[in-house]
Amino acid sequence: MLTIIHGSDTAASRKYFLDEKQHSPDALLLDADKVNLTDLAQIFEGGGLFGESKYIFIELLITKKKKSSDFVDIITYLENHADEHTIYLWENKDLDIGTLKSFKKAVQRPFKLPQTLFVLLDSLKPGNGQQLVKLFHQTIESAETEMVFFMLIRQFRLLLALSQTGESEIEELKRMAPWQRTKLEKQASLFTHEELLHIYQQLYKVEAGQKTGGLSAPMTSVIDFLLLEI
Template sequence: MIIFHGDNLVVSRQRLTQETKQFSGEVIRLNGRQANLDQFQQALEASSLFGQKKLVIVEDLFSRPAGQEKDKILTYLKQPTTANLILWEGKTIDGRRLAGFKNAQVEKYLLPATIFKFLDSLGQNKKVSLYWLRQTLINEPAELVFFLLCRRVGDLIIAADLGASGLDKMAPWQKSRLVQQTKNFPLKRLVAVYGKLLEIDWQQKTGQAAYNLPATLDLLVASL
């Protein structure tokens, strides 16, 4: 069993893709938020239709709301097994929740601190933002930075429009940070920036961008 988790979704997805491509046999995918215990048992225990080896990939099981079915599934998965099983989680899993998976190969992928310093600096000091952007791009792909920038601007739009009440799924400290950051960005300005991000995305995907993505990000941040 392999468990991939952490907030660096790009790298953890790459590892999942790598493992999948290297596997020769039938690949079965289960939605961890919805699949029941019977489906897990069927996927892991039933013989393959063509006698092939099987790889079972389960996504976001730990993000599933608490309940008896989830508890039953986790108890079942903690039992010794020879099945090829990968659990992929799009967030960091508390180490205490992994304690029962004694034979699992656990790989955690975290975003670098520089990327959060870049995102948190937006709207405060342009030179500082550019510095942390360039530091981040030394080791991280521009696509990841662009994705997180889009997400941050989207969150700021919600915070500017609805306040902390619109960020109900976030921790209190995250809500406070975002609401504070909106003081540097009027809502109208944030919407305009988001529109520019959509334009950049379209240009990059259609090959119509004047510059590559790192240079485009640099120019965008310089204009904020």
């Protein structure tokens, strides 16, 4: 069986990939940069017991090999051996329909972030603490708290960057679609630059405390307090 693990919830998809690897006998983790038909043939058709099933795990094969000349041949080869062997491909993003259609026999295992997370991010504004806490707890019912915290940091980093007139623009803003940027600019205008800087500094302190074990309360409670203070 060939399984493609992908989606916006990279924490959950990564955990699933590693759990499957841990529970697979003699699992082989292959380097996507070095995967080629010769090595795959050696793995699937080389020495070993006749009919022995292999467990193959490859990270970012599609991302790293999609533009290579042998990509289609590699995918075809993997699919041709998927009935006798177990193959997992992990990607750290959502794969588009066109890419997924290039696989004829693969099973998809998508991991998507809950819609409430994006509602939470869009609802970040002064004086909206109670609603933010409610959305936060709805979101962590189906997403890791650490992932939600990471997205909060990212959102305020973007808002802070937009509030800094005259500063060089960060790369993430340069790559953003016009409608996304306009939406963020409108949200950033709800805060003063000083407010955004203070919130970002608080997030940084929480992140540092999480890494060093110095938080005075559970992570969810700390985020609750932070959201209420916005």
